[in-house]
Amino acid sequence: MTSLRKIVVHSLSGLSREIAEHTRQWMTEGVKFVVVVGCDASELEEAIDWVCIGDGTEPYEMLTASLEANEGVAEAVNLAESLSAEYGESVHVVEF
DSSP states (O other): OOEEEEEEEEEEEETTTTEEEHEEEEHHTTTTEEEEEEEHHHHHHHHHHHHHTTTTTSSOOOOHHHHHTOOOOOHHHHHHHHHHHGSSEEEEEEOO
């Protein structure tokens, strides 16, 4: 069984098509939580949600969140770490 994981996305460049590719990879890896912080955080969160929904026939369950512009990576990591063990223990920070 793939271990459940938590991802913190630190967006440096904002919304891009890359997020769909990353999201599909995370789904393959069994990621269950993604929090986005930085440039276009709420838009990136929404894009992640749409990839998880797909065509609606087999949606992937992933909890997503985004933080306000004045919040940083440390706050995002704290949020991810505060989730129950159901979401896994490890937190990975991804920048793009």
